[in-house]
Amino acid sequence: QVQLVESGGELVQAGGSLRLSCAASGRTFSLYTMAWFRQAPGKEREFVAAITHSGGWSNYVDSVKGRFTISRDNAKNTAYLQMNSLKPEDTAVYYCAAANIVGLTTTPGSYDYWGRGTQVTVSS
Numbered sequence: 001q002v003q004l005v006e007s008g009g010e011l012v013q014a015g016g017s018l019r020l021s022c023a024a025s026g027r028t029f030s031l032y033t034m035a036w037f038r039q040a041p042g043k044e045r046e047f048v049a050a051i052t053h054s055g056g057w058s059n060y061v062d063s064v065k066g067r068f069t070i071s072r073d074n075a076k077n078t079a080y081l082q083m084n085s086l087k088p089e090d091t092a093v094y095y096c097a098a099a100n101i102v103g104l105t106t107t108p109g110s111y112d113y114w115g116r117g118t119q120v121t122v123s124s
Helices: none
Strands: 004-007 011-013 018-024 033-039 046-051 058-060 068-073 078-083 092-099 118-123
Touching: 004 092, 018 033, 018 092, 018 118, 033 068, 033 078, 046 068, 046 078, 058 068
Parallel strands: 011 118
Antiparallel strands: 004 018, 018 078, 033 046, 033 092, 046 058, 068 078, 092 118
């Protein structure tokens, strides 16, 4: 069992930066692929970024490439999402997820554990 708790979401102006954190419980954090998803009001949950268990590989949705960076610290059982050059369309609840797989996946159904989310609001 893995429990995930997100933090770091807040109201920020367009062009600003935020760093989201995802703290995981349990001793097996380093075995999981970690990802961030987001869901805006009235829209489906959307894949944002994922990183392999070792941190050696990552992928991103096209809309955030060059602006967002996913990382992890297995010693701290924590994953991060650094978000720069934020835009109003980045406004959403951001969720952290963990998948007991090898490699990367963008499919929500492939993730075994989810956090409750943290709200990011970008004002224009």
